[in-house]
Amino acid sequence: MHTLQETLTRRGIDGELQSLIETLANCANEISALVRGGALAGVLGATESENVQGETQKKLDVIANDLIKDALSAQPLVKGLASEEEDHVVPAHADGRFLVSFDPLDGSSNIDINSLVGTIFSVLPAPAGDVTEAAFMQPGKNQVAACYMLYGPATVMALTTGDGTLMFTLDPKTGDFMLVEERVQIPEDTAEFAINMSNQRFWQPAMQAYIADCLKGKEGQRGKNFNMRWIAAMVGDVHRVLSRGGLFTYPQDTKNPAKPFKLRLMYEANPMSFLVEQAGGVASTGYERIMAIQPEQIHQRVAVILGSKNEVNTCLDYHG
Ligand code: AHG
Ligand code: MN
Ligand code: MN
Numbered sequence: 633m634h635t636l637q638e639t640l641t642r643r644g645i646d647g648e649l650q651s652l653i654e655t656l657a658n659c660a661n662e663i664s665a666l667v668r669g670g671a672l673a674g675v676l677g678a679t680e681s682e683n684v685q686g687e688t689q690k691k692l693d694v695i696a697n698d699l700i701k702d703a704l705s706a707q708p709l710v711k712g713l714a715s716e717e718e719d720h721v722v723p724a725h726a727d728g729r730f731l732v733s734f735d736p737l738d739g740s741s742n743i744d745i746n747s748l749v750g751t752i753f754s755v756l757p758a759p760a761g762d763v764t765e766a767a768f769m770q771p772g773k774n775q776v777a778a779c780y781m782l783y784g785p786a787t788v789m790a791l792t793t794g795d796g797t798l799m800f801t802l803d804p805k806t807g808d809f810m811l812v813e814e815r816v817q818i819p820e821d822t823a824e825f826a827i828n829m830s831n832q833r834f835w836q837p838a839m840q841a842y843i844a845d846c847l848k849g850k851e852g853q854r855g856k857n858f859n860m861r862w863i864a865a866m867v868g869d870v871h872r873v874l875s876r877g878g879l880f881t882y883p884q885d886t887k888n889p890a891k892p893f894k895l896r897l898m899y900e901a902n903p904m905s906f907l908v909e910q911a912g913g914v915a916s917t918g919y920e921r922i923m924a925i926q927p928e929q930i931h932q933r934v935a936v937i938l939g940s941k942n943e944v945n946t947c948l949d950y951h952g
Contacts, residue, residue, distance in 0.1 A: 660781035696736035712763030723763035739865020750867030754903035772902030772923030819877035834885035893933035
């Protein structure tokens with residue numbers, strides 16, 4: 633068994649990126665301990681505040697955000713950071729090499745029901761000049777690393793630096809993330825999809841038609857029965873896709889015309905797309921590769937369809 637550090641060194645990851653990844657892992661280690669403490673750690677329940685996106689912040693959203701913000705601000709390699717829970721980008725070290733975007737706590741609605749939550753990180757190269765929102769406006773294909781940590785029955789981390797997707801499990805006795813899978817491969821075919829079915833009537837015709845055909849099962853044109861799962865935390869759903877395949881989507885909908893998409897490009901869709909593509913999967917909006925999108929705002933939202941290659945491509949065929 634190899635630690636995160638041993639693995640990154642063996643794979644020849646440059647020392648600075650390695651140091652940054654270890655900072656991210658340490659944050660997850662601390663958040664994991666708080667999540668495990670539950671009510672005893674005083675982390676359940678909501679705050680009185682809202683984030684810039686108009687969502688009520690849970691206590692753990694704020695705690696995890698502050699913890700990561702402090703750790704990244706103390707890491708000299710970080711030039712600036714952007715978070716779901718920060719209205720604006722936060723400058724850190726003028727001569728830092730990296731910009732880090734993050735979702736400190738993904739799946740906030742799960743925290744009070746003791747269900748899956750996680751953290752998502754995306755690392756971009758820092759351009760010269762000041763840390764403004766413009767510095768972050770790089771397509772996902774520029775990412776130098778992406779990872780998520782899932783605080784489940786075990787705490788796990790999926791990581792890519794552009795050479796495959798690796799899976800680690802946190803050893804609670806030593807605090808080390810141990811390598812458990814060096815080259816994650818998403819099965820190309822699947823009979824499992826993940827979508828919030830309660831929004832069905834608000835989807836576009838393409839998604840309506842795709843899901844309707846899945847639901848027809850063996851008797852329909854797909855000729856096989858499908859299974860459905862929805863964790864309400866993208867980290868949980870993407871972890872299942874990396875573990876056994878599947879299609880995960882949060883499509884465009886008309887439920888709230890002012891908000892046609894749910895998931896955020898910079899700290900949800902892009903890092904997850906990088907991890908999925910590096911494991912042989914596909915990640916698209918339905919009309920274009922997510923990692924090719926030129927971002928315009930730090931908190932912009934996007935439609936997401938990702939997972940098993942052949943199944944995602946079938947879904948994309950419906951989008952024409
Ligand atoms: P967050 O908790 O960071 O706001 O993200 C929640 C996201 C995503 O993780 C999940 O897939 C989706 O919202 C769940 O949405 P529904 O509440 O519509 O199921
Ligand atoms: Mn999230
Ligand atoms: Mn979040």
